[in-house]
Structure formats: C-alpha cells, structure tokens
Amino acid sequence: MVSLSHMFSQQLVVVQNQDWGLADGWSDREVFNSPVSGFAGGGVESSKNVGEDFFKNLPDDLLEKIFSGLPIVYVYRAGAVCKRWHTVTTSKRFAGIYQQRTASGPWYFMFKESRNGEGLVYDPLVKKWHDFTLPIRENSTWFAASSCGLVCFVDNSKGYVLYMCNLMTKSWTKLPEPHQRWISDYYAVSITVDKVSKAQHALVARSNQLPNDYLRCCFAIESCDSVSCTWRTLLSTTLHGWRGGENSVICNGIFYCVIHSTAMLGNRDDECRLGLLSYSLSEGKLEVGNMPMPCPLTCVKLINCNERLIMVGGIGKSDVVRGIGIWELGAQWKEISRMPNKFFRGFGEFDDVFSSSGADHLIFIHAYGSPQLLLFNMQQQSWRWSQKCPMVKKHPLHLFTGFCFEPSLYIRPWGS
Numbered sequence: 001m002v003s004l005s006h007m008f009s010q011q012l013v014v015v016q017n018q019d020w021g022l023a024d025g026w027s028d029r030e031v032f033n034s035p036v037s038g039f040a041g042g043g044v045e046s047s048k049n050v051g052e053d054f055f056k057n058l059p060d061d062l063l064e065k066i067f068s069g070l071p072i073v074y075v076y077r078a079g080a081v082c083k084r085w086h087t088v089t090t091s092k093r094f095a096g097i098y099q100q101r102t103a104s105g106p107w108y109f110m111f112k113e114s115r116n117g118e119g120l121v122y123d124p125l126v127k128k129w130h131d132f133t134l135p136i137r138e139n140s141t142w143f144a145a146s147s148c149g150l151v152c153f154v155d156n157s158k159g160y161v162l163y164m165c166n167l168m169t170k171s172w173t174k175l176p177e178p179h180q181r182w183i184s185d186y187y188a189v190s191i192t193v194d195k196v197s198k199a200q201h202a203l204v205a206r207s208n209q210l211p212n213d214y215l216r217c218c219f220a221i222e223s224c225d226s227v228s229c230t231w232r233t234l235l236s237t238t239l240h241g242w243r244g245g246e247n248s249v250i251c252n253g254i255f256y257c258v259i260h261s262t263a264m265l266g267n268r269d270d271e272c273r274l275g276l277l278s279y280s281l282s283e284g285k286l287e288v289g290n291m292p293m294p295c296p297l298t299c300v301k302l303i304n305c306n307e308r309l310i311m312v313g314g315i316g317k318s319d320v321v322r323g324i325g326i327w328e329l330g331a332q333w334k335e336i337s338r339m340p341n342k343f344f345r346g347f348g349e350f351d352d353v354f355s356s357s358g359a360d361h362l363i364f365i366h367a368y369g370s371p372q373l374l375l376f377n378m379q380q381q382s383w384r385w386s387q388k389c390p391m392v393k394k395h396p397l398h399l400f401t402g403f404c405f406e407p408s409l410y411i412r413p414w415g416s
Helices: 004-016 028-032 052-056 060-067 072-078 083-089 092-100 341-346
Strands: 107-111 118-123 128-133 141-147 150-155 161-166 171-174 186-193 200-209 216-225 232-240 242-251 254-261 274-280 286-288 297-305 308-317 320-329 333-338 354-359 362-367 374-377 382-385 402-405
Touching (some): 060 083, 072 083, 141 242, 150 186, 186 254, 216 242, 232 242, 232 274, 232 286, 242 297, 297 354, 308 333, 308 354, 308 362, 354 402, 362 402
Parallel strands (some): 141 186, 186 242
Antiparallel strands (some): 107 118, 107 402, 118 128, 141 150, 150 161, 161 171, 186 200, 216 232, 242 254, 254 274, 297 308, 308 320, 320 333, 354 362, 362 374, 374 382
C-alpha cells in the first residue's frame, strides 16, 4: 500500500513544477484556468499513479494539516490544483492554522528596467526567483514601506496618495486623503499591523525647511488607521539643526526616523551628518539626535526585525562606500556584523548608492548597478548570495531597485 506521505509528495511534485501562477504575476485567471486546475480530470498523468481516489476522500482537517507544512508558495499553487483544495487553503480556519506555524520568511522583489510593476521575486526558503507583477503599475507610484504582509505605495503625481496592498492576493486599497493637500520637501512613510486587534496604521513624517532659515525645519507626524479611517496630526514641531529624512520605521511602538544635520560641520570627513529621531506613539515623547551614529554613514536604512531596531549603512568618507555594517539599537548602537571583503568585492564599484531592506531574521542588500542580491541571516550570523538573478544589465546606466516584503495569503488591506 502506498503511504499517504509518498502519494502527497508525488502530487506535490506536479504542483511545484508548475510555474503557471507565478509566471504571469499570479493572475487568478491564469492559475485557476490552467490545465492542471481540475485534479480529477486535469490530464496530469502522474496524479493517476499516486492515488487520485484516495486524495478525494481525505477529510478537510487532514488536508489542512498537510498543507500547513508547506512553504507559502506551494500553498498558493496547491490551491490552484482543484476547487476543493482552493476552498481549503483559502478558508478562515486554515488561515488561523497556517499563521500559527513558523513564518516562511520575507521575499525580495526586484524591478525590471521599465518600473511598470514587472519584475522578479526571490524566495529564500526555496531559493528560487520567480516572475512577478505588482498590482499597481503606474510609473509615478513607488514603494514606501512594508509590514506583516502588506506593502504601501505612494503616488505624488496628484497629491501625496498612499495605497495599501497585499502583493500575493493582488488586493489593494487607496488610503483616505488628508483634508488639506500635503506639500512638503521630504516624506517618510511607515506602516504597521497590530498583532492583537489586527488594526492597520500608516504614519507619514513630513519635513519643510523654513523660508530663509537653513538651520530650522518644520516637522510633523500624521497618522491614519483602519479604525478611524481619517488622518490626524500626532506631532507638529520645529527642529533646530536637523531636518527630516525619507527613511523611517515603527518598532516596539516607537516611530524612528533618520534625520539630517542642517548645521555647517566644516570639512571634517569623520563627522556624521545623520542622526536619529524617535517618537513614542503611546507616550507622545519626542527625542531628537540623542543617539549618535556609530560612524560616518551613507545609504542608511532602518529595519524592524522581530521588534529589534536594525540599521544598515555604508561606511566611508566623502560618500564613497568602503564597507557595509549592520547595527542594533540598545543603550547605544552595537555593531552585529560587517560585510566580509569577499562579498563586498563581489558587488564591484561602490561609488554609487546601494539598497537594503529586511524583515524577520533576513536582511537583503544589493547595489543599484547590479542584480546580484546578498543575504545576511541574523540568526546564523551568516552571509550568502542568493541564487543567480535571471536579470541582465542591458546598458551601462541600467539600474536595479527593489524592496522586501513578507508574503501572506490571509491579510487584507483595510477597505478592500
């Protein structure tokens, strides 16, 4: 008698070897109308050899147990095998079961040259790149933030408009617009999802330089959530010697933002022109520039990794990167790793900028001039390259940009 695990593993081979969903940006039409979508009569020869009738008679709770052990990409594909499997994998009960298991880890999306929503996504768990299409494809829209399965995009072609998306399900919604149009020099966007209430929050930090005063800057933090569905001002103040930046994150109930010095620091290359602003969302306490940066940095990125505030930055003088470090904020910034030279040399020239992002225990780093992607695993304290990216550099000015997000099939943007 063929064992259940053997029969399922054989059927899973069929599911895993199909790229019909991922190859077209996971279009529902392509996935659920594919030739293998009918399990009983879909024409997949190998399925007849592993016990079709047996799988038909499996109770739903056993199917749920089997599916809950799969990486999320295969749960998605299994849901496209037949209507019954689709019903099981999209049920609220299975969602609760699947969300309790160990997370599959973050993915990394890399734009193609056109930036029209087409690109590739890298899944570190299965170590594969897949074709992927974003649900919002306007050239004026760009990535702003991500958290807990949701991604926030911004479009400032007609005011500063935010969209919340689930990239796996292709569901998205436009966030309410503020009562008055925002006109600011710099914006920093962060989003978060409350783990208990599931309420979704979006924060925007706006910064404007005062007229004829290069040392002072108007700074405001605006908040909108899925409960009130309206924007309110959490903070409005004037910063002295600092201006707001474009990089922020929410971690442990505190909003952090990278700020830039507006004071003349002279010609000393060893002085850091960056600082950190923090604002407690529960206490309303603001701290500005009280946490010095560990060294002169460029291309700084703040990342929430399991409620640990992580910072990635390029180490160097005169904006030339000579190394890349990773720090964690405690009583002060503590360096947890520095990119080994063998990986740093693999990126080629670093006179340019580079991108970094991450979630959970993974951090992704890549230079804009190359599709090569480097991963740092904080649990294992290890560095490694991703599988080779299928993208190629088409001309000397071809740049690559991307962002990290956590895949989820079960969280919906509010209002969608």
